[in-house]
Amino acid sequence: MLTGSKVGLRARHDDDLPILRTELFNDVVNAARADGSPWRPMAPGSTDPRLVVDDKNQSVVPFSVVELAGGMLVGTATLWGIDNHHRSAHIGLGLLPATRGKGYGTDVVSVLCYYGFAVRGLHRLQIETLVDNAGMLRAAERNGFVREGVLRSSAWVLGEFLDEVLLGLLVEDWQPDERD
Numbered sequence: 001m002l003t004g005s006k007v008g009l010r011a012r013h014d015d016d017l018p019i020l021r022t023e024l025f026n027d028v029v030n031a032a033r034a035d036g037s038p039w040r041p042m043a044p045g046s047t048d049p050r051l052v053v054d055d056k057n058q059s060v061v062p063f064s065v066v067e068l069a070g071g072m073l074v075g076t077a078t079l080w081g082i083d084n085h086h087r088s089a090h091i092g093l094g095l096l097p098a099t100r101g102k103g104y105g106t107d108v109v110s111v112l113c114y115y116g117f118a119v120r121g122l123h124r125l126q127i128e129t130l131v132d133n134a135g136m137l138r139a140a141e142r143n144g145f146v147r148e149g150v151l152r153s154s155a156w157v158l159g160e161f162l163d164e165v166l167l168g169l170l171v172e173d174w175q176p177d178e179r180d
Contacts, residue, residue, distance in 0.1 A: 004068075006107045007104050009108070026042075033133075034094055060079070060080045061115075065095070074095055075094050076092075077091075078092040079116055087122045089124075092127075093105060093112070123171050126166065128151070140167045143169065146173075148166045149166045
C-alpha cells in the first residue's frame with residue numbers, strides 16, 4: 001500500500017465495489033460530473049468497467065483509497081492514460097460524499113504524484129477538472145500543479161457545456177513529501 005499522511009492507496013477489493021457503486025456511481029449528478037461518458041444505470045452484480053480492475057490494461061492503475069486511521073474506504077484514485085513513451089499520465093480521484101472537505105483529496109494527489117514520479121519514473125502528470133470543482137483545483141495546486149489552460153465548453157454535463165481546467169506538474173517541479 002502507498003501511504004500519505006491521511007490516506008493509503010491500495011488494490012481494489014471485491015467488497016469495495018458495492019460501496020463505490022452506491023456512493024459514487026449511482027449518484028447521477030456526481031457520476032455525470034466525474035465521468036466523460038453519459039450516466040447509465042448498472043444492474044447489481046454486473047461488471048462495471050469504472051470499478052473492475054483489468055490487470056491486462058497497463059495504461060490504467062486503479063486504487064481504492066482508505067483512511068489510515070481505521071482503514072475505512074473513502075474513495076477511488078487512478079493513474080490513467082499512462083504513456084510510457086512520453087512518460088506522462090493523468091490523475092483522477094473520487095471521494096465518497098461524507099469524506100469530502102477533510103484534506104483527503106490533497107493527500108491522494110500527493111500519493112499519486114509519488115507513485116507517478118518516484119515509482120513509475122514519469123516526467124509529467126496532468127489533471128483535467130471542471131472549472132467549478134474547487135476541491136480538486138485546491139488539491140492540485142497544493143501539490144504544485146500549475147493551471148495551463150481552460151478547455152472552453154469541453155464537458156457536456158447534465159444539459160449544459162462546462163469549461164474544464166487543465167493543470168500540469170513536471171517531475172522537476174515536484175516537491176515530494178518526506179516518506180519513511
